Amino acid sequence: MTAPAQVAYDDVLRVWREADGIPQIEHAWLFDHLMPLGGDPNGPTFEGWTLLSALAARTERLRLGVMVTSNRFRPPAMLAKISATVDAVSGGRLEFGIGAGSRTDVPLARREYAAHGLPFHDAAHAVGSLAEACTIIRRLWTEASPFDFHGEYHQLTGAFCSPKPVQHPRPPILIGGQATRTLRVVAEHADRWNMPGGSIDKAIERNATLDRLCEEIGRDPAEVTRSIVLPVSYDHPQHTRHTIRAALDGGFSHIVLGLGAPYPTGVARWVADTIIDPLSDKITTP
Template sequence: MTRPSFGIMTAPMQVDYDDVLRVWREADEVEEIAHAWLFDHLMPIGGDPAGPAYEGWTLLSALAAQTRRLRVGLLVTSNRFRPPAMLAKIATTVDIVSGGRLDFGIGAGSRPDHPLARREYEAHGLPYHDFAHSVGSLDEACTVIRRLWTETEPFDFDGTYVRLTGAYGNPKPVQRPYPPIVIGGRSSATLRVVARHADVWNIPGGDLEDAVRRSALLDRYCAEIGRDPAAITRSMHLQVAYDRPQATRDAIRGALAAGFPHLVLGLPAPYPARVARWVAEELIAH
């Protein structure tokens, strides 16, 4: 059985930079916490719609420079926000800044029925394509990004959604052959992309039976393409309730028993003092 791995998520909205930095520095000193995550939204998706929200990759680079041990990542990057070759360059930079601690999270982008997420596209002049486009472009993005991280000669790419001429990545990431790819999502179409490209698959918690069904579907898709399903680590995001730690502990036990050993514990703001140590003592240790 895969050894459990615990991380924290600090959504970079409705908070100050110093608040997030404090929590990550605390977590960096807590051995039980192995990884730390941000999300990727350009405007708040909860609380005051006009409140602050930080750009994920910029913030991640700053936090990577001020931690020494934690693996770091975005859960997950919206493939809708940045062209994939540009994203490959950004991610390489963060992997170098962190000394090879990046877990590269990516997904198809916000679902169409989330109005607070949908508005950020029009507000930033970004196109919002349909679901088939978003999943197809995610598949091609993963292909292109891996090639930019590994190939030693320029290449052209003429896909349905991505077209590159003379594409080349230099420098390369610290991690070889490339940073672990974490794909988030639950749709069957996204799971086919997971089967082809991911080292880790993440799904939000809350409906454990559905997560188990989706995991079985991923197993089937892996078998169809001749990939060992065990090569993809199963990951789940679980929201923490500071006033109900037993509920979170129960959710952790359920996820582990269901075959999800990679757990990301979402910390709601405001963050209590010594929250990382609290997570280790009250949630992980139990």
């Protein structure tokens, strides 16, 4: 994962193109913020989906996505169109990541809403809107005829998406978040769930909660791949490997390694050789 903030386009492109040739690295991800979350508050931040489309056109193998799209930034029908376009550009490599949007207790994230004229509703509104968005996007990707949608948060008339995504029946849906109300949306809609950082103990506890919520609606919890973002330490790679082992033991089979900028020369190869390969005895393909 390369957060597209405090970096240049060429920096991100270099890492992605290098990773594209390394089989041990299966996915590459961006984040979805409009302003930096760290460093110079007025530093550069690229818009995630525009950048993702550019990177999709310059890579061939990596599955790719935004971890995770803020449902607060774009109307769901527009997001369905954007994501179908990126799936076409990538030749069917999109992993569709989405979440409720920034928490109300993260001031550096919240300021981007006022700066761009975007509304910032409370958490209940954000999660309710996310659930409807997942339904709308799935239908737009898969239904052959226009439809109307009259929800509590979204109203559509004659909604239709053409072209459809390349992937059939649709791209995988990954939902990020850890609040219980968000995990209920995961249980209903997601193919993958991403735990956005935090301690391994907290992740394991949330993992168990998701199991329970799946069972409550009659879904097999094993149908949802468990994903987690873990930061990479360039100075202490053994610490990163230790955390990955704990996450794997805790039931997380999709490990997203967050790279800090500036990216060292050859960082993708270094990650494969120093972080991934020494753990090969614990890594299995889900």
